[in-house]
Amino acid sequence: MNLKQRTFLLVTGASRGIGREFAHQLSGQIKAKGSVVALLGRNQALLEEAKTQILNSEPNLAVHTYSLELSTARTEDFTKILETARGGNGDFERAIVIHNAGTVGDTSKRAKEIGDTLFLQQYYHINVFSAIALNCEFMRLFQGIPKLVVNLSTLAAIAPISSMAHYCTVKAAREMYFRVLATEEAAPETLVLNYAPGVIDTQMTVQVQREAHDPAIVAMFREQREGKTMLTPAQTTARFIQVLEAQKFKSGDHVDYRDETY
């Protein structure tokens, strides 16, 4: 895949961690002239930092930030953001959406203790419903031009992990959504990728290490962090760009950082 094109790029969870790094590195790959980068996140101050970081390397890019609460977002919120960011410019060669935003849930609880339906509703809204609603608007507004749809997946989407009932279930639902999308929409006009970035040194893994009820999970994260075998956001993002460039995946595939076939 040739990334050097006039691109509309939207990244959710772009204020920090992997999302911010994805936005930064992809901004350096796409054609500066005529491209638009839209950063979504909760924290406007951090989004502005991410924007400044991008403009420092790519001063000619158009970069926009949008602060949004994903636990209550609805279709019309995404329509407005996408329409505003796109502007009058319908002249993109490719549109890319990176569904990165996500929260790990309450890892202190066992699966048999997560029956609070109000919590589930909010948690699924952030992690599943908002991603689906955004994706539907993205598909509608960029109809007719080549689209790359990326879901930030995880091993937890395909294998059960003790302490992570919340996270595993939304990630399974989300990955399945993008697999059905890939089944229904023809590539290359719609190319779907479920990318599992590996275990990364971010706030999310720190949180799991602090809160998980299963000591084996806590120990696993601690050993990886102390042994420096955890990846950095920069490493996994560079690998992601390699995966895109090599483009050996089929639409809908689950591609893991460590999977050498891609």
Place this chain on the structure above:
Amino acid sequence: MNLKQRTFLLVTGASRGIGREFAHQLSGQIKAKGSVVALLGRNQALLEEAKTQILNSEPNLAVHTYSLELSTARTEDFTKILETARGGNGDFERAIVIHNAGTVGDTSKRAKEIGDTLFLQQYYHINVFSAIALNCEFMRLFQGIPKLVVNLSTLAAIAPISSMAHYCTVKAAREMYFRVLATEEAAPETLVLNYAPGVIDTQMTVQVQREAHDPAIVAMFREQREGKTMLTPAQTTARFIQVLEAQKFKSGDHVDYRDETY
């Protein structure tokens, strides 16, 4: 597994289809004296029919019915039902819950068209949140006695199917929930089974055949129905009981009707 024990049995979606047949056939397997069967469903009249059908064959069983709207049910609703059905009797040798209730969603829509977050909320409540909330209360109230937790799964929980974005995603989330549960809770005290009953001649498959946007899916269901290769609820329930009796599965496994290794 010896099913002939004093059993607390709860079946959701018990008013018709597979749920009703599961309740009926399992009622014939458990020990009549001291067992309790609880039937949950939306339609009270159909639940009463299901109850009568069971009592006709097993007049000594205690059978209760509970009408409940799963799109809004909360933990306290399930607590009340479980406590009422259990009564003063804490003397069960096994407790079984069959998480069967489910709805197929809107198969006329493509994955790129299901961004209505209000619909998603209600749909996930019926198919995921209610099952989790019920399961947590079941685990809590039958702590200390052997429990069998059965999730009615489907091929759609593990493979994407065109036209079925709603259904595939909730079934993937639900199956993952029960896999995490099996990872966290030790067998045999908690034994978890994801049973995929095959394609059954029920109202659900009739609905898919009528509404699915993908003609290939409509044709597949039509051919199976017309060719009489669809299973009946009785067939798949008999196979399910065989699977339990042989008990070759490990807790958390996905067992398909046609999988001969189980």
